[in-house]
Amino acid sequence: MPTLNASEIVRGHILQVTSAALGHGAEELKDGALLLDTKGHILKKGNFADISKEYSSLPVRDYSGSLILPSFFDTHIHFPQLDMIGSCAEELLLWLQRYTFPREAAFRGRTQFVKDAAKNFVDELASNGTSFAVVYSSSCGEATDVLFEEFERRGLRVILGKTSMDRHCPDEISVDVEQDKAWTEMLIKKWHKKTDRLHYALTPRFAPSCTNELMAMLAKLHDDDPSLYMQTHYAENRNEIEWVAELYPEAKSYLDVYDSRDLLNSKTILAHSIHTNAEDEQLLLERDVVISHCPTSNLFLGSGLFKGKSYLEQGLKVTLGTDVGAGTSFSQWQSMNEAYKVAQLKQERLSPSDIFALATVAAGKHLGFPNLGCLEEGYIADFQVIDPESRPILARHLAMATTAEERLTALIHFADDRCLKELNIQGQPVYKRA
Numbered sequence: 266m267p268t269l270n271a272s273e274i275v276r277g278h279i280l281q282v283t284s285a286a287l288g289h290g291a292e293e294l295k296d297g298a299l300l301l302d303t304k305g306h307i308l309k310k311g312n313f314a315d316i317s318k319e320y321s322s323l324p325v326r327d328y329s330g331s332l333i334l335p336s337f338f339d340t341h342i343h344f345p346q347l348d349m350i351g352s353c354a355e356e357l358l359l360w361l362q363r364y365t366f367p368r369e370a371a372f373r374g375r376t377q378f379v380k381d382a383a384k385n386f387v388d389e390l391a392s393n394g395t396s397f398a399v400v401y402s403s404s405c406g407e408a409t410d411v412l413f414e415e416f417e418r419r420g421l422r423v424i425l426g427k428t429s430m431d432r433h434c435p436d437e438i439s440v441d442v443e444q445d446k447a448w449t450e451m452l453i454k455k456w457h458k459k460t461d462r463l464h465y466a467l468t469p470r471f472a473p474s475c476t477n478e479l480m481a482m483l484a485k486l487h488d489d490d491p492s493l494y495m496q497t498h499y500a501e502n503r504n505e506i507e508w509v510a511e512l513y514p515e516a517k518s519y520l521d522v523y524d525s526r527d528l529l530n531s532k533t534i535l536a537h538s539i540h541t542n543a544e545d546e547q548l549l550l551e552r553d554v555v556i557s558h559c560p561t562s563n564l565f566l567g568s569g570l571f572k573g574k575s576y577l578e579q580g581l582k583v584t585l586g587t588d589v590g591a592g593t594s595f596s597q598w599q600s601m602n603e604a605y606k607v608a609q610l611k612q613e614r615l616s617p618s619d620i621f622a623l624a625t626v627a628a629g630k631h632l633g634f635p636n637l638g639c640l641e642e643g644y645i646a647d648f649q650v651i652d653p654e655s656r657p658i659l660a661r662h663l664a665m666a667t668t669a670e671e672r673l674t675a676l677i678h679f680a681d682d683r684c685l686k687e688l689n690i691q692g693q694p695v696y697k698r699a
Contacts (some may be wrong), residue, residue: 277328285627291669305692336396338628341557341586345372372403397422406448426468466494501537560603562588574613
């Protein structure tokens with residue numbers, strides 16, 4: 266019996282990974298179809314011939330000749346670092362002092378500069394196939410409010426927070442505990458769960474930039490509302506780890522700085538998490554935290570090589586982030602390309618489908634959105650349409666590929682923003698290539 270609220274059929278070459286499990290592999294339907302309801306949910310997936318016959322009266326959105334894939338999650342990215350991609354320094358802490366902090370000082374208030382930057386930032390996400398981003402704003406509540414407005418206007422999904430820091434940074438971006446609390450509470454009240462696409466994350470930049478008083482204030486807000494996300498940096502750089510030990514001598518470890526304040530749980534997103542030991546990894550597993558692997562950033566700053574396969578085999582919740590601006594691209598294709606190489610250097614090989622899952626189905630599951638990241642019955646139709654002819658080298662390799670895994674491999678190594686024809690969220694286009 267045909268479903269009464271079915272509204273349209275989406276046709277194309279469906280390519281995806283449907284499980285976060287290692288070794289699951291890529292799947293495809295060469296002439297596939299998605300049956301959507303009026304709210305942009307997937308009622309059925311199958312061969313176009315079968316679905317079009319059963320639902321012959323429905324309109325068809327025909328992407329024949331193009332690839333239909335789940336859209337991307339980016340689980341770690343910085344709004345006020347938009348203008349500093351590729352700024353070179355020896356390592357993380359010097360890079361922060363020389364480039365990051367001075368540039369972030371410009372992202373203050375509701376200025377035209379901030380509004381233009383917010384538009385450009387969201388444009389870059391959408392034009393790279395990212396429908397859901399986990400974002401650090403600047404330390405200014407007003408600028409963060411502007412960015413929330415832009416995400417709401419464009420319809421992209423976001424977990425977003427005002428960065429909190431009150432020490433070891435320039436006065437222009439340092440915010441005292443009282444003002445930080447006022448701004449944070451305002452943003453939570455105005456934006457957190459305003460719609461199912463908008464969420465707030467408490468965002469201590471990292472332990473060195475936060476006093477005990479600031480950390481205690483954020484921990485209290487987190488305890489008061491367990492639905493809030495919490496994001497911060499962890500174990501990115503060896504000098505950073507040594508500094509944390511000096512600043513928090515009472516802590517058993519860097520991770521304990523957060524854990525002793527009850528800031529580690531299933532809604533915590535830790536960026537990087539490179540330099541860990543067995544005890545750290547056991548605690549990360551017990552607290553059920555989400556880890557964001559940021560390979561282009563880690564390679565650019567020389568921070569270290571992520572233990573991806575080891576973490577995944579232990580059951581840790583690994584996702585993928587661009588970390589713009591230490592990361593060098595908004596494209597998760599580029600992140601995957603570099604993640605593959607990092608795994609090779611670690612001699613812990615991950616397959617292309619293992620890595621693709623980190624930016625799609627695994628991210629949806631780990632962030633608490635199990636109906637996103639995959640194009641199957643019961644999921645929300647967040648998808649991107651890729652033009653195979655957009656780059657001759659991509660078209661050539663796709664033509665030679667004989668399996669879904671090989672096609673996915675070609676995309677990871679050759680796809681970029683030129684390849685995106687359209688991005689849909691809940692079945693509705695939010696970006697179309699001009």
